[in-house]
Amino acid sequence: MAKGSVRKKGKKWYYRFYVEDASGKMVQKEYAGTESKSETEKLLRKALEDYENKKFVAKADSLTVGELLDMWAEEELKTGTLSNGTVENYLGAIRCIKKHPIADRKLKTVTAEHLQAFLDLLTFGGEFPDGKVRKGYSKDYIHSFSAVLQQSFRFAVFPKQLISFNPMQYIKLKRQAEEVDLFSDDEVEEGTQPISHEDYERLIKYLEKKNPPAILPIQIAYYAGLRIGETCGLTWQDINLE
DSSP states (O other): OOOEEEEEETTEEEEEEEEEOTTSOEEEEEEEOOSOHHHHHHHHHHHHHHHHHHOOOOOTTTOBHHHHHHHHIIIIITTSSOOHHHHHHHHHHHHHHTTSGGGGSBGGGOOHHHHHHHHHHHHHOEEOTTSOEEOOOOHHHHHHHHHHHHHHHHHHHTTSOSSSSOGGGGOOOOOOSSOOOTTOOTTOOTTOOOOOHHHHHHHHHHHHHHOGGGHHHHHHHHHHTOOHHHHHTOOGGGOOOO
């Protein structure tokens, strides 16, 4: 029977327990609970029950890239020290990666050639798996995709020991040959209603008269594709002036 415990960090309680990984080693998993100790203990009991019932062990032979990304996000990204804006940015990159066939590829079969072809498609554009032809992403987006893949594959090497080396170390990020269509709606997630460029221009004109200090955060949010809350949460560590 697996055992676990709860502990408080700041205002929130966390629950943790040990599970068996793909190599047979016992590793600790920790998840965020609530601000209530009793509610967090209930979450722990439910997690232990699910684990005992399923006894799910992520085998390296069957683990896919998409499953690796989810594992890395839960165990490293969400519990790390990155800012909320960076975490949301990386989670968005994960959602996009999981829409492509590379996410369904078995982790042990992924090569540097597969990853290079995937990032080249995102960089230069072309025909995507859904049959649509799209232009490439911006340089900052490409760096986000690269960072997610680099860190998740490094995580697969150590501490998970699911693979013996990181194929991302051989990847070269290339420059775009064409301009990116900044206002394309091709990659907008389903259910999202982005502001049109015409509405954006009307909003800026309105703010010029009514509230000029609000223009800069609106511009950052619009051109960087951020929510207002993410824009307000930006820190200097999120800024890359290169």
